[in-house]
Amino acid sequence: MNRREVFRGMRTGFLASVAARLPLRAAANGAGSIYARIGVRPVINCKGTFTILSGSQSLPEVKQAMDEASRHYVHLDELMDGVGRRLAELTRAEWGIVTAGCAAALTHATAACMAGANPEKMQRLPDTAGLRHEVVMPRPSRNVYDHAIRMTGVKMVTPESREEFLAALGPSTAMVALLGEAVSHHPMTMEEMTEAAHRHGIPVIVDAAAERLTIPNVYLAKGADMVAYSGGKCLRGPQCAGLLLGRKDLLQAAWINSAPHHAFGRSLKVGKEEIMGMLAAVEAWTRRDHDAEWKQWEGWLAAIREQAERVPGVHTEKLMPQGPSNYAPQLRISWDPAKLGATGLEIADTLLAGDPRIVVPAAESSLTVMPYMMMPGDDRVVAEKVRAVLSNPLRRAKPAESGGGAPVAGQWDVHLEFVRGEASHTLYLEEDAGKLRGQHRGEFLAGDARGTREGSHVRLRSAHRYEGTVLEYRFDGRVSGGSMSGTVDLGEYGTAKFTAKRHWA
Numbered sequence: 001m002n003r004r005e006v007f008r009g010m011r012t013g014f015l016a017s018v019a020a021r022l023p024l025r026a027a028a029n030g031a032g033s034i035y036a037r038i039g040v041r042p043v044i045n046c047k048g049t050f051t052i053l054s055g056s057q058s059l060p061e062v063k064q065a066m067d068e069a070s071r072h073y074v075h076l077d078e079l080m081d082g083v084g085r086r087l088a089e090l091t092r093a094e095w096g097i098v099t100a101g102c103a104a105a106l107t108h109a110t111a112a113c114m115a116g117a118n119p120e121k122m123q124r125l126p127d128t129a130g131l132r133h134e135v136v137m138p139r140p141s142r143n144v145y146d147h148a149i150r151m152t153g154v155k156m157v158t159p160e161s162r163e164e165f166l167a168a169l170g171p172s173t174a175m176v177a178l179l180g181e182a183v184s185h186h187p188m189t190m191e192e193m194t195e196a197a198h199r200h201g202i203p204v205i206v207d208a209a210a211e212r213l214t215i216p217n218v219y220l221a222k223g224a225d226m227v228a229y230s231g232g233k234c235l236r237g238p239q240c241a242g243l244l245l246g247r248k249d250l251l252q253a254a255w256i257n258s259a260p261h262h263a264f265g266r267s268l269k270v271g272k273e274e275i276m277g278m279l280a281a282v283e284a285w286t287r288r289d290h291d292a293e294w295k296q297w298e299g300w301l302a303a304i305r306e307q308a309e310r311v312p313g314v315h316t317e318k319l320m321p322q323g324p325s326n327y328a329p330q331l332r333i334s335w336d337p338a339k340l341g342a343t344g345l346e347i348a349d350t351l352l353a354g355d356p357r358i359v360v361p362a363a364e365s366s367l368t369v370m371p372y373m374m375m376p377g378d379d380r381v382v383a384e385k386v387r388a389v390l391s392n393p394l395r396r397a398k399p400a401e402s403g404g405g406a407p408v409a410g411q412w413d414v415h416l417e418f419v420r421g422e423a424s425h426t427l428y429l430e431e432d433a434g435k436l437r438g439q440h441r442g443e444f445l446a447g448d449a450r451g452t453r454e455g456s457h458v459r460l461r462s463a464h465r466y467e468g469t470v471l472e473y474r475f476d477g478r479v480s481g482g483s484m485s486g487t488v489d490l491g492e493y494g495t496a497k498f499t500a501k502r503h504w505a
Contacts, residue, residue, distance in 0.1 A: 043357040045373040046382060048326040049210050052492065053359060055232035055239040056373055058277065062237050065280035066273040074272055076260050083279050084252075087245065090282050092216045095248035097255045098231070098241055098278040102209040103148035104258070104268040105228035105244040106177070109205050110135065110152045111264050112253035113175040122257055125264040126153030132174035136202075138165060138186050138193075141179035142468035145207065149177055152264060156467060162187045169200045180208035180219060180227075181323045194223025203250055210234065210325035213285055217245060226250055231274070234327070234372070237281030241274040294329070297371040300379035301331040304369055307383035308333045311390040313340060319368070326372055333386065334366035342393035350394045351385060358382055406479050407431055408453055411503035416488060416496045427460070427500065436460060440473060451475070458484060 035042055045053050058066075080097055087096025099105040114131050115121035121131060135149055139160045150156060154174060159165040165188060169176075176197045183190045183206070194204045203225040210233045219227045224246065231241030244251055258265035305316045308331075319330040337343045342350075348362035358381075361368045369382065412427040427449065429438040436451040440462035451460030460475040475498065477486020482502035487495050 041355075041357055043352070043359045044375075044378050044382060046358060046360045046369045046371070046378075048328075048370045048372045049230070049233035051232075051239075053373070055230070056234070056236045057375070058232070058238060059236045059281060059284050061280045061284050062277045066238065066277040069273045069276035072272075076272065076275075079272060079275060080255055083275055084248075084255075086279060087243075087282060088248075090215075090286055091213070091245055093220055093227075093245040095251045096243065096245045097251050098270055098275045099228075099244055099254075099258065100240055100242065100268045100270040100274070101232075102207065102228045102230040102242040103145060104265070104270070105242045105254075106145070106148040106205065106207060107151060107268060108254035108258045108265050109203075109226050109228065109244060109250065110149045110154060110175060110177075111257035112250050113203050114152060114154065115253075115257065115263075117253040117256045122263040126151070128153045128155075132172055134168075134170075134172045135175045135177050136165065136168045136173055136197075137177045137468075138182075140182040140185040141177065141207075143179055143182075143207075144469045145209065146177065146468040149175075150467060160187075165193065166196055169197060169202060171200075173197075173200065173202050176202055176204040178204065178206045178224070180206050180211055181325050190219070190222045190224070194225075198223070203247070205246075208324070212324065212327055213243075213282070215286070220246060226254075231278045231281060235278075235281045235285055238274040238277040241270060241278040241281075243278060243282065297328050297374075300371045300374060301329060301369060303379045304333075304383040304386060305331055307387040308390065310387055311335075314390055326370065328370060328372040330371075331369040332366055333369065333390075335390070337365050340390065340393060347389055347393060350389050354385060354389075356381060356385075358385055406456065406481055408436065408458060408479050408484070412484065412500040413503050414498055414500040416498050418490075418496045419494055426503075429460075440464070442471075445471065453479070456480060458486070 043053065047053060049056055084095050084097055088094060099108060111122070111125055114128065114133065115125060133154055134157050135154045136157045136159065137146060139158050142158055146156070157168045159168045176193065178190070178193070186193065197204050204223065205226040205228065206219040206224045208219060208227050209230040211229065212234055213229060217227055226244060226246035229235065229243040231237035231243055232239030235243070244254060257263045259267070259269035301318065308314050308316055314333060314335045317332050319332055321327045321329070343364050344362035344366045345364065347367060348360050351358040351360060361370065367386070408429050409431040410429065412429065414425040414427055416423045416425060423443055425443070426441045427438060429436055429449065431453065434453050436449070436453060438449045440447055440449040442464060445464035445466055447462045447464040449460055449462040451458065456478045458475065458477050458479050462473045464471045472491050474489035475486060476489070477484050477498065484500040486498060488498050489495055
């Protein structure tokens, strides 16, 4: 949904309003050179709106608004009051504020529900003594991002049934929190949940981070008091901006609990540039030709499909969106790994290591192309690279094995060395014909472990659940007698080294 440098000089007014209604235009050459100066290679994003991939590229109107805003001083309380009125006009919500991302919106909303605009209570957070200190979030809504709610010091209550949800609402409940894409999986309808919460005077917020902004808002219409969006995803505003819409009193209290005010949210600062850039993004959203953008995505996928299907044994299918986030058509490219000579993960690794680099989601026997954040001209590059790599896949050399390796069944005392810090863990493993299963215990958490042993090469994977988060460990090492060593892939948290000794009772 992004346009490139050809629009860099475009100003607001007639040209900008026309551009906002048109599909994306061709990209300018040389994009990414600012990154090349420090040895960083940009990527073509065929995965979607993910913060780790830097979200989206902001609209030309957004860039212009941020530049203009940077050239003046303004009182931020007056600015947010004016922006709140304008957002209410644009979205038909009662009020709106701009935050430092969707997660910040969740934090400020939680603080507002706990402390209101009472300075004495605000100063106490995250000490929740004497305050409403519980947030009810049904099990299907729990997710890694609800840390933004937990950080205020609240206790999360996680009901799994209608009866548990109703029983969880009480005088200690500060807020009910729901994940937009999960509401259809709850044991109650959203209308039922909001009605039950309101009987107790409890506000309801919906996290709709990567969803499309609906006007009038679908969640507010179903009874929610607040709804939060990411600014730097499909709205294509500033990457470090978010949008909070809903009840005026709650949103004004949320603003008071955030910077520049000296409260819990002081560290989650949003500047005048992001505030005005976010407003420009919402204004542009109301003018954009969303049907034309969809047709452009389909055209890009058709170009990639045509090239991929030229490779013998490769099949494609168009996928329609299954949820409200990253709402766009997709193309699945599949094959038999045994016949092609490479898995989907190996093909994806080759594309990421190429020039230009291409990021695609992958499975064992397929790739999926998501056009949501692709840029004009990317379709031709991706089509050519995908066909070339599928036609001549780079086969990963398998490590040579010497001997059968030592069995690994039993208890292992594991020492992990992180980039900073260390930890002692324990593995309890069983082995059957090279297949491993058992349990991985950390310092506080534990989870099942599964893996394989091929000769002396050991691979093991485990997952530890905590609140809405799942911590994943992927061990890759060698066993020799009573010891093992290697590396642990910690996902978004980097890597660690590990050594393990067989535990002798």
